[in-house]
Structure formats: structure tokens, C-alpha cells
Amino acid sequence: MDPFDDDELRFLLRTWKAPGAPASLRAPVLPRRAAADRGGVRSTFARALRWLATGSIRIPVPIGVAALIVLALWAYDRTPPEPVTVPAAAPVTLDDFRPVARLEPRIVGEP
Amino acid sequence: MTEAEVQSAFDDHKDAVYRFAWRMSDPAAAEDIAQEVFLALLSRPERFDPARGTLRAFLLGITRNLALKRWRDAHRWEPLEEEGFVAPPDDLERRDTAEAVAACVRALPPLQREVVILAEYEELPLAEIASAVGADVGVVKSRLHRARQNLKRMLQPLRARAGAAFQATDGQ
Numbered sequence: 001m002d003p004f005d006d007d008e009l010r011f012l013l014r015t016w017k018a019p020g021a022p023a024s025l026r027a028p029v030l031p032r033r034a035a036a037d038r039g040g041v042r043s044t045f046a047r048a049l050r051w052l053a054t055g056s057i058r059i060p061v062p063i064g065v066a067a068l069i070v071l072a073l074w075a076y077d078r079t080p081p082e083p084v085t086v087p088a089a090a091p092v093t094l095d096d097f098r099p100v101a102r103l104e105p106r107i108v109g110e111p
Numbered sequence: 112m113t114e115a116e117v118q119s120a121f122d123d124h125k126d127a128v129y130r131f132a133w134r135m136s137d138p139a140a141a142e143d144i145a146q147e148v149f150l151a152l153l154s155r156p157e158r159f160d161p162a163r164g165t166l167r168a169f170l171l172g173i174t175r176n177l178a179l180k181r182w183r184d185a186h187r188w189e190p191l192e193e194e195g196f197v198a199p200p201d202d203l204e205r206r207d208t209a210e211a212v213a214a215c216v217r218a219l220p221p222l223q224r225e226v227v228i229l230a231e232y233e234e235l236p237l238a239e240i241a242s243a244v245g246a247d248v249g250v251v252k253s254r255l256h257r258a259r260q261n262l263k264r265m266l267q268p269l270r271a272r273a274g275a276a277f278q279a280t281d282g283q
Contacts, residue, residue: 004263004266004267004270006259008270009259009262009263009266010231012208012212012266012269012270013212013216013227013231013232013262014231014232015208015209015212016134016209016212016213016216017209018129018130018133018134018232019129019130019133020125020126020129020130021125021126021128021129021142021145022129022142024142025125025129025142025145025146025149026121026125028146028150029121029146029149029150029153030117030118030121
């Protein structure tokens with residue numbers, strides 16, 4: 001059998017046909033652009049808001065984990081200690097002060 | 112990009128993008144991939160640099176990256192390129208020719224599959240293929256050669272079946 005050359009290979013490959021883009025591809029793509037083009041600055045702002053609400057950012061897992069740990073430590077450090085409640089001392093007055101009626105000195109220490 | 116330019120880009124390249132996604136990935140994902148490609152163009156049109164290649168090569172490059180991402184998600188532990196990959200002849204008796212060819216192309220490692228699709232089906236020149244896949248022309252040539260050798264090995268049983276039709280076209 002003759003060697004399998006590139007032309008024969010190409011002939012075989014071309015038997016596998018692929019369809020063209022379906023009509024349904026247009027709608028999700030172009031109307032969004034048509035809406036975005038209207039409004040100038042407002043549309044830019046609207047797109048930014050939409051991205052904030054629905055967009056996504058890819059973060060490597062180690063960075064994400066490290067960020068969570070740092071956040072947790074920061075939140076723990078900021079937690080204020082529980083306040084210690086000290087009951088208010090009763091105000092001191094001399095209203096009930098009475099001088100000693102009779103003084104009786106006594107020497108302590110001797111039997 | 113103006114709306115007219117976007118419309119023009121979409122109309123000019125949607126079929127090529129969709130066909131490439133359809134062949135690289137599974138047909139069910141092709142429309143999603145094609146949609147993501149054009150939405151990427153709409154959201155960041157400044158990423159296209161005409162000095163680095165054509166718009167078609169740029170769009171096919173995005174398609175390629177999205178298709179490979181899906182493949183990597185589904186084949187987490189397999190390498191994209193297997194330089195030592197040698198395809199065995201396939202059991203093609205029970206398939207029709209187009210189905211057999213599809214199976215053989217999809218059996219190639221992804222980096223060989225993409226260059227074959229861009230060269231044989233989209234008929235891109237080597238420089239544009241290199242731009243789309245982000246590799247040197249020499250690397251693309253090497254992958255294309257290995258891919259063709261593998262396809263010839265896999266499709267050898269089909270030669271007898273297709274031989275008469277090929278002779279009739281005189282290889283055109």
C-alpha cells in the first residue's frame with residue numbers, strides 16, 4: 001500500500017464537519033453591548049456596579065487562606081475585653097457620726 | 112471598540128470560534144465557550160494588539176484557553192502534552208468515517224489536537240497558529256508533525272474504505 005501522505009490524511013479529516021455558530025449565540029452577546037454603549041459615563045458606572053454585584057476574581061488558594069487567617073487574627077485582636085463592672089461605692093457621709101461617749105484606755109500586752 | 116466594530120468582529124469570526132470550540136471541547140460546551148470569547152472581547156477590547164497577530168488568531172487564542180481550562184478541570188492529573196504519545200490503530204470497523212475521524216482527533220493530546228484543528232480545519236498559517244496557541248512556530252511545526260503521525264496511525268484502517276473516494280478526487 002502507498003504511504004499515507006498528508007493529502008490523503010487531509011481528505012479523511014475533512015469528512016468530519018462542524019456546524020456553524022447557532023443563531024442563539026448572538027442574543028446574549030450583542031444586546032448587552034447595545035445597552036452598554038448607550039449612556040456614556042452612566043453605562044460605565046452601571047457596568048462597574050454590575051461587576052461588583054456579579055463579577056469574580058480568581059485568587060490562588062494559599063493567598064486566600066493566608067488572607068483569611070490574617071483577617072481572623074485582626075478581628076480577634078480588635079475584640080475589646082469585657083468591661084469589669086465595679087459596683088459603685090456607697091457615698092460616705094458623716095450624718096451618722098457620733099463621737100465616743102466614754103473613753104476607757106487599756107494597756108495591751110501585759111497579763 | 113465601536114458597536115459596528117464589535118458587530119463586524121462577531122459576524123466575521125463567530126463561525127470559526129464556534130467550530131474550534133466544538134472540535135476542541137464537547138459540542139454541548141461549544142456555545143458557552145463561544146459566548147465567553149465574545150463577551151471577553153467586549154469587556155476588554157484593549158487586550159487585542161494588532162501588532163501581535165490577527166483578530167481571528169486572538170479570538171481563537173481565547174477559545175483555546177477556555178477549552179483547555181475545561182479539559183484541565185475534567186482531567187486534573189493528565190498532562191496537556193504527551194511527547195511520547197503514540198496512538199494505536201483504532202477499531203474503526205463499526206463507525207462511519209466522520210465519526211471515526213472525530214474520535215481519533217479527540218483522542219489526541221490537547222496540544223496536538225489544537226494545532227491539527229487550526230491547521231487542517233481552520234486553515235490558519237503557521238504564524239497565526241503560533242500566535243493563537245502562544246508558542247513558537249518551530250514548536251507548532253513539531254506538534255503538527257507528531258499529531259499527523261498519530262492520526263495516520265489511528266486512521267490507517269480507514270484508508271481502504273476511503274481510498275476510492277480519495278482517488279476520485281485526485282487528492283484535491
